[in-house]
Amino acid sequence: MTATSAPRPPALEISGLQKSFGKAQIIRGVDLSIGAGERHAIIGPNGAGKSTLFNLITGRFPPSAGAVRLHGQEINGRAPFQINRMGLSRSFQITNIFPRMTVFENVRCSLLWSQGYRYSFWNMVNRSRDLTAGADEILEQINLTARRDLPAGVLSYAEQRALEIGITIAGGANVIMLDEPTAGMSHSETDYIVDLIRKVTENKTLIMVEHDMGVVFGLADRISVLVYGEIIATGHPEEVRSNPKVQEAYLGAALEAEH
Template sequence: MTVPTALEARHLVKDFRGFRATNDVNLQVREGEIHAIIGPNGAGKTTLFNLLSGFLRPTSGEVALFGERIDTLPPHTIVRRGLSRSFQISSVFPSLTVRDNVLVALESPTSLPGQFWTPLSRLETLGPRADQILADVGLDGAQERLAADLSHGEKRQLEIGISLTQDPRVLLLDEPTSGMGSEGIARVIALVRQVARGRTVVLVEHNMSVVSELADRITVLQYGQVLASGRYDEVRRDPRVIEAYLGEEAHA
C-alpha cells in the first residue's frame, strides 16, 4: 500500500542578495514517519525549515501539506492547517509559569485574545487540555514553576508541548537535543517517539546517534542541495555522504 505524502517541497529555491541558500530542493515526507534532515553547518537546513513552515517565502518552488499548497500562506494559517514547529532558540515566555505558557498557546486560535474584558476564569476552560499536554511531555510536576527556572532540557519539553497545543498533524523540530547531556538526550528521544504516535515528525538534528534511533528516513543537505535521501542504513553507506558529512562515524 502506498503511504500518502504528508509534507512535500518541490524545487525549492531561496536566494538572499545573490547567495542561494537552497537550490532546487525536493523533499517528500511520508505520513506517519519520523524524517530527519541532516547536513554540515551552512547546508541550508534552517532555511529549509523556515520555508516549510512559512517563515520564509521561496524565491521559486512550492511547499505542499497533504497535497495543498501552503508556501503562499502566513505561518499562523499554516499552523491552523496542521503544521507546527519548534525553534532551535528557546521561544517560551520566561516570566510565565509552565502551565500559563501552554494556556496562552491554547488560547491563541480562539476568540479569547480579542475579548480583553473576559474574566481570566474563562481560560480555565482550557485547563484540562493544558494539564494533559504537560503530562504528555513529562512536565506535569512543574506546572507552577516559572519557565525561566526550567533547565535547558525542560524548556525543550515545554516548547514541544506548546507545539502540540494546535494538535498538529505534522510537527517540525529544530535541533531538539542541542546542548543536552546524555540524560536529557535520552528523555527527548523518548518524548519524540511519544509525540510521533499518530502524527508525522520532521527534525533537524546534528547528533547522529539520535538520528539513527529515531529516523525512519533521512535527507542529507549540502550547499543547499539534496545530496542523498533514504533509510538510515542506506544513507550512512553512501560514499558522497561519508565524504561530505559522516566521515569515520559511518564506519563506527
C-alpha cells in the same frame, strides 16, 4: 489494491524549492516528499541550508522558486500563523518560551486558538475547565506536571526544551518540525528528550534537523542529507549510513566528531 491498503498521501511535498539572498543561492532546487506519520530527519554540515529550508516550509521566508504543499494544499505565500492553523507547527534552535509565566500558563496560551478563543477581552480563560484540562493533559505528556506552577524561566535547559515541545504540539498540529531539539544537552538530557519526542509525535509526522547522529539513527524512519543547498541522498538510516556520497560529504566526519 483496496482502499484500506492504499498508501497515505504525503504530509509534506517540496518541489523545485529555491532560495537566494541577493547573489547567494542557499537552497538550490530541493525536491522532497514526506509521508504522513513518518519520522524524517534532515542532516548536513553547518551552512548547508537546513534552517533556511525550515524557514521556507513554515512561511518565515518566501521561496525564490518552487512550491511547498501541506496535505496537498500549496502553502507558498501564507503567513506562519496561517500555516500553523493548517496543521504544521515548529520549534526553534533557541528556546522560545515566556520565562515569567508559569509552565501551565505557557501551555494554556498555546491552546487558545485551537480551543476557539479569539481576540476578545471578555473571555475569562481562568474559568475555562476545557483549557485547564487540556493544558494539564499536555503537562502530563511532557512530564512537567510537578513543575506546573513554577515560572518557566527557572526550569532546567532540558525541561525548557520539553516545555517548548509541549507548546509545539498543543495546537493539535499533525506535522511537527523540531530544529535541533537536543542541541547542547548531556547524554541523560538527550535520552529524556528523545523519549519525549517519540511519545508526543506518535501517529504524527515528525520532521527534524539534528546534528546528534545517535538521535537521528534512533528516531528517524528516513533521512535526507542536505549539502550546499541540495539534497544528495534520501533513504532509510542504513541506506544513508552506507551511501559513499554521504560518507564523503558529511557523515564520516560527523560520526568521528561524536567519539
